[in-house]
Amino acid sequence: MKLSQDVLLGLFFTTIGVGSAVMAASYPFGTSSRMGPGYFPVIVSSLLVLTGILVLFRSRLTLGAIPEIGWKPIVVVSLAILIFGLVVEPLGLPIAVFLLTVVSATTSEKFRLDWRAFAGAAAFAAFCSVLFVELLGLPVPIVGNWLQGLGL
Amino acid sequence: MDIFNGLLLGFSTATTPENFLYCFFGVFLGTAVGVLPGLGPIATISMLLPFTFGLPIDTALIMLAGIFYGSQYGGSTTAILMNIPGEASSVVTTLDGHEMAKQGKAGRALAAAAIGSFFAGTVGTLFIAISAPLLASFALTFGPAEYFSLIVLGLITSMVLTSGSLLTAFGMALFGVLLGMIGTDVNSGAARYTFDSANLLDGLDFVVVATGIFGLGDVLANLENERNRVASVATVSSLFPTADDWRRMSAPILRGTGIGVLLGVLPGAGVLLASFSAYALEKKISRHPEQFGKGAIEGVAAPEAANNAAAQTCFIPMLTLGLPGTATMALMIGALVVQGVQPGPEILTQQPALFWGLVVSMWLGNLMLLFLNLPLVGMWARLISVPYHFLFPVICVFIAIGVYSINNSVFDVYMMALFGVLGYFFKKIGAEPAPLILAMILGPMAEEYLRRALLISHGDATVFFTSPLSLGTLIVAFLLLLSIVSPRFRKVREEGLQEAD
Numbered sequence: 001m002k003l004s005q006d007v008l009l010g011l012f013f014t015t016i017g018v019g020s021a022v023m024a025a026s027y028p029f030g031t032s033s034r035m036g037p038g039y040f041p042v043i044v045s046s047l048l049v050l051t052g053i054l055v056l057f058r059s060r061l062t063l064g065a066i067p068e069i070g071w072k073p074i075v076v077v078s079l080a081i082l083i084f085g086l087v088v089e090p091l092g093l094p095i096a097v098f099l100l101t102v103v104s105a106t107t108s109e110k111f112r113l114d115w116r117a118f119a120g121a122a123a124f125a126a127f128c129s130v131l132f133v134e135l136l137g138l139p140v141p142i143v144g145n146w147l148q149g150l151g152l
Numbered sequence: 153m154d155i156f157n158g159l160l161l162g163f164s165t166a167t168t169p170e171n172f173l174y175c176f177f178g179v180f181l182g183t184a185v186g187v188l189p190g191l192g193p194i195a196t197i198s199m200l201l202p203f204t205f206g207l208p209i210d211t212a213l214i215m216l217a218g219i220f221y222g223s224q225y226g227g228s229t230t231a232i233l234m235n236i237p238g239e240a241s242s243v244v245t246t247l248d249g250h251e252m253a254k255q256g257k258a259g260r261a262l263a264a265a266a267i268g269s270f271f272a273g274t275v276g277t278l279f280i281a282i283s284a285p286l287l288a289s290f291a292l293t294f295g296p297a298e299y300f301s302l303i304v305l306g307l308i309t310s311m312v313l314t315s316g317s318l319l320t321a322f323g324m325a326l327f328g329v330l331l332g333m334i335g336t337d338v339n340s341g342a343a344r345y346t347f348d349s350a351n352l353l354d355g356l357d358f359v360v361v362a363t364g365i366f367g368l369g370d371v372l373a374n375l376e377n378e379r380n381r382v383a384s385v386a387t388v389s390s391l392f393p394t395a396d397d398w399r400r401m402s403a404p405i406l407r408g409t410g411i412g413v414l415l416g417v418l419p420g421a422g423v424l425l426a427s428f429s430a431y432a433l434e435k436k437i438s439r440h441p442e443q444f445g446k447g448a449i450e451g452v453a454a455p456e457a458a459n460n461a462a463a464q465t466c467f468i469p470m471l472t473l474g475l476p477g478t479a480t481m482a483l484m485i486g487a488l489v490v491q492g493v494q495p496g497p498e499i500l501t502q503q504p505a506l507f508w509g510l511v512v513s514m515w516l517g518n519l520m521l522l523f524l525n526l527p528l529v530g531m532w533a534r535l536i537s538v539p540y541h542f543l544f545p546v547i548c549v550f551i552a553i554g555v556y557s558i559n560n561s562v563f564d565v566y567m568m569a570l571f572g573v574l575g576y577f578f579k580k581i582g583a584e585p586a587p588l589i590l591a592m593i594l595g596p597m598a599e600e601y602l603r604r605a606l607l608i609s610h611g612d613a614t615v616f617f618t619s620p621l622s623l624g625t626l627i628v629a630f631l632l633l634l635s636i637v638s639p640r641f642r643k644v645r646e647e648g649l650q651e652a653d
Contacts, residue, residue, distance in 0.1 A: 005581040012581075013323045020330050020345065027342055033611030037342040040599040044329050051323040058319065067580055070376030074576060077372060077548060078569045084552045085565040093553075100552060101545040107375055108541035121545075128549060137206040138557045 005066055006059030013052030021045035073107045080104035092144035093133060097125040155281055158508045165509030166516055171211050175513045177203075178215035179520045182222020187229050187532045188543065192240070193480050194589070195370055196223040198363040199547065201487055202554040209491045210506045214513040216487055217467075220480060221514070224423075224463050225269060225521050228456055229532055232261045233386045241423045241459040244431040248444060248451030253386035261452050262529055263393050264401050266522055268457035272409040273518030276464025279413050280471075281511050284500070288472040291497040296604035297615050301625040302475060303598045306419030307591055308629045310478070312636055313425055314584045321587045324578075328591030329598070331356055339603065351563040358486040358592055360555050362479070364568040365585045367551045369575025371544050388529050393449075401453035404434050408454035412461025419469050419477040423462040430458035464514055470495055471507065475597070479589040486593070490558060 024045055030036025080103035088096040101121040105111050132138045165171060181203070185196040200219050204212040224241070231242040232249035245265065252261040294302075311321035334345040335355030346352040393401070408430040415426040434454045435444045444451050467484075469477045474496035476482035488495055493503070500507050525532070555568045578585050609615035616622050 008577075009320060009323070009581045009583055013327070016327060016330065023345060027344060028340070031611060032606050032613070033609075035339075035599075035603045035606060037337040037340045037344055040602065041330065041333050041344060044326055044333070044595075048323060048326040048330065051319060051326060054319055055323065058317075064582055068376075069580060070372070073372045073375040074573055077368070077375070078573060080548065081368075081552055081565060081569040081572075084549075085556075085562040085569075088556060088565075089562060097549050097553075100549050104548045105541065105545045108544070110539070110541040124546065124549070128553065132202065132553055132557070136203060138202060138553070139560060140553065140557060 003066060004059055004062075005064035006055050006062070008066065010052050010054075010056035010059055013048055013055060015052075017045045017048030017050075017052055019045075021049060076107045077104050088144070089141060090144045090146040092142050092147060093140045094125040094129045094142065095144070097128045098122055101125070155285070158285070158504065159281060159512060161505060162508030162510075162512030165210060165505045166214065166513040171214050171509065171513065172516070174207065174211050174215040175218045175517050176520055178218025179222040179517050179524060182219035182224075183226040183229075183521070183525065183532065184222075184535060185219075186223030186226020187536050188226075188538070191223075191370065191547070192227065192366065193220055193223040194362055194366040194483060196226075197480065197483050197487075198359055198367055199550050199554060201359060201363075201490075202550075202557045204487065205490070205557060209488075209493055209503075210509050212491055213484075213488065213493075213506060213510055216484060217510060217514055218517045218520075220484070221273070221460065221463055221517060222521065224460065225266075225525060226532070228265045228269075229262065229525065229529065230536060232265065232452070233258060233388070233533055234536060241427045241455075241462075244427050244455045245452060247431070248446075248448050250386070251445065251447035252449065252452065255447050257447065258386045259388045259391040259529075260393050260397055260449065262388065263391050263526060264397065264449050264453040265456040266525055267393070268401065268405045268408065268453040269460035270518050270522045271405055272412055272457035272461035273464055273521075274515060275409050276413055276416070276461040277511060277515040277518070279461075279465055280468055280514070281508075283417075284468055284472050284507070284511075287468065288497045288500045291473050294473075294621070295619070296601040296608065297619050297622045298625070299473070299475070300598060300601040300605055301616055301622040301629075302419065302469075302473065303594050303601065305625050305629040305632075306469075306475060306477060307587070307594055307598075308632055309419055310587050310590050312632050314586055316582055316584050318633075318636055320583050324583055324585060325587040325591040328588035329595030331361060331588070332358075332592040332595035333599070338600070351561065356567065357558055357564060358589075359483065359490070359558055360564045360568050361571050361592060362483055362486070362589050363551050363555050364571025365575030365578070365589070367547065368568060368572025369579065369585075371547055372572060372576040373579050374540060375544060388533065391526050391529070397449050401449050404430075404450040404454035405457045407433060408457035409461045412458035412463075413465050415458075416462030416465030417468050417477075419475060423459050423466060423478060423480075426462035427455035427459040430454040460518075467510075467514075471499060471510075472497055474499075476590065476593055479586045482590050482593040 024038045024041035027038030028036035029038040080100050083103060084096045084100040087099060098121050101124055129142055133140055133142055181200055182196060185191055197219055204215050227242040228245050231237045231245040232253050235246050235250040237243045237246050249261045307325055311318055311325055314321045334352055336343055336353055343353060411430045412426040431451060431454060434450045435441050466477045466481055469475050470481045470485060476485050485495055552565055555564050558564060575585060605615055
């Protein structure tokens with residue numbers, strides 16, 4: 001079977017459907033008049049499996065070629081957000097914003113790793129801290145809990 | 153409370169300095185983000201959501217509504233000036249709007265859009281003020297069977313009105329329902345699809361998924377064709393429509409408003425359908441149909457009026473039934489729930505200041521848009537040409553902070569990243585995510601109403617066909633499904649929706 005848009009989509013639907021049907025089977029099903037927690041999920045996931053199979057059948061009729069995937073943005077931007085998540089509580093918002101800005105910006109072809117990028121990211125980090133924490137009052141730490149231990 | 157007193161209450165709520173100011177901020181920010189190409193209303197609202205968290209409920213809702221039609225409006229500006237529809241419903245605006253811009257009539261096209269939108273917004277707001285209280289008191293008589301059928305209708309409409317195949321849309325909706333099932337079952341207390349993670353016990357936050365798929369997913373998709381992003385912006389000259397323009401556009405605006413008001417109430421993709429229908433109608437009844445697509449002002453005014461009227465009236469199902477008609481409205485419900493308000497028929501009696509304040513602020517917001525957009529169009533045009541490599545790190549930061557601040561949870565940030573990647577792949581394999589988003593909110597509601605309906609009827613499924621209202625709703629849903637089989641409708645749908653994502 002040649003990989004096409006529909007093959008991937010059909011496999012995706014079928015896999016999710018089978019997985020969730022198996023999980024739902026372990027929840028009490030109940031009866032129609034007293035639906036248990038498994039009743040609705042079992043119906044929905046069975047329908048999803050059926051849809052997935054139909055999409056797989058359809059894939060034999062038409063070939064929608066998969067467009068080229070740009071892996072670099074996916075990996076780098078996800079990584080940048082992961083770093084933000086890891087850093088925001090221990091080190092605080094400004095450092096997290098700074099890292100997210102710089103790391104995600106490296107995806108762009110036009111990015112140059114020089115002092116201007118760092119200065120821009122630092123200024124933006126300061127701006128976000130003032131805007132979100134001081135002005136909008138979001139409960140995000142400015143100084144992370146690791147740094148607080150250092151007596152900063 | 154009658155309408156007059158309601159509107160008075162609304163005025164006193166909406167014109168407090170704070171609410172007025174935040175309505176302005178909302179409209180301003182919404183337009184600013186909306187003109188940025190590639191950011192539709194869903195991404196805009198989810199990105200700007202954290203700005204409203206610290207506010208009182210009425211102020212927050214007023215600001216969110218401002219963001220919503222600000223971003224709608226910003227979408228039309230990019231459609232006319234750059235031929236890039238900021239969102240699906242401004243696709244038709246590009247046809248004649250950008251053509252006018254190429255002929256040096258960009259200012260007049262923008263003015264036609266603004267005037268049409270303002271008029272439609274005014275009528276739409278009045279329509280809400282009159283019909284919402286009626287519908288809300290009517291809705292109090294709805295039982296679970298009626299609600300369930302309405303949800304089915306909403307889901308089917310959104311599938312039919314999505315670009316791509318119906319089967320794909322159906323699968324996406326089912327996947328969305330399953331995502332909505334994650335968390336603790338309200339009835340039995342059983343933990344479903346939580347993978348033994350404490351973070352998932354409260355369910356997967358809808359805003360997190362929407363931000364990931366629409367906000368981050370779009371960033372990822374835009375980054376790969378960074379090189380062929382064209383930034384040619386038409387210059388804006390005179391903003392004043394000529395006497396001939398006025399004569400040509402007043403009737404289309406009226407007709408567009410009528411279509412928009414009615415279709416906006418329909419659950420599903422009302423806004424989108426409204427602008428397409430208005431354009432099709434004008435082309436059909438025009439004495440010069442050959443001018444359409446070559447810069448006919450009717451082809452800008454009518455769909456813009458229609459989509460703005462629908463953008464107002466699509467609040468009706470949400471405010472009176474608590475059912476979102478579109479993915480954007482689903483997001484608004486998400487935002488209300490974050491604020492601790494459960495939308496539904498009771499909102500009118502329990503929170504009259506909230507309801508009427510919102511209605512009046514919608515009108516004020518439209519007025520602001522008229523004055524904000526026309527004189528400032530030069531500024532928006534400059535904003536459009538901000539290079540993407542400056543823009544996207546800023547978007548990433550805003551959505552990351554936004555998602556984190558919903559529950560102060562880092563887990564949500566990771567989930568958002570996951571759904572961003574998923575959203576990118578959906579784009580690649582040609583699956584439109586709008587039904588997924590709507591289904592994620594409607595799915596758990598559908599389960600609850602199904603459960604209640606079957607409990608009352610002792611497991612007898614004919615209850616959905618014996619209630620006349622429920623039966624009628626299901627028949628409409630069935631006819632919609634049937635219509636897609638008709639080759640003529642199919643052709644219109646494919647033409648209309650192929651560009652619309």
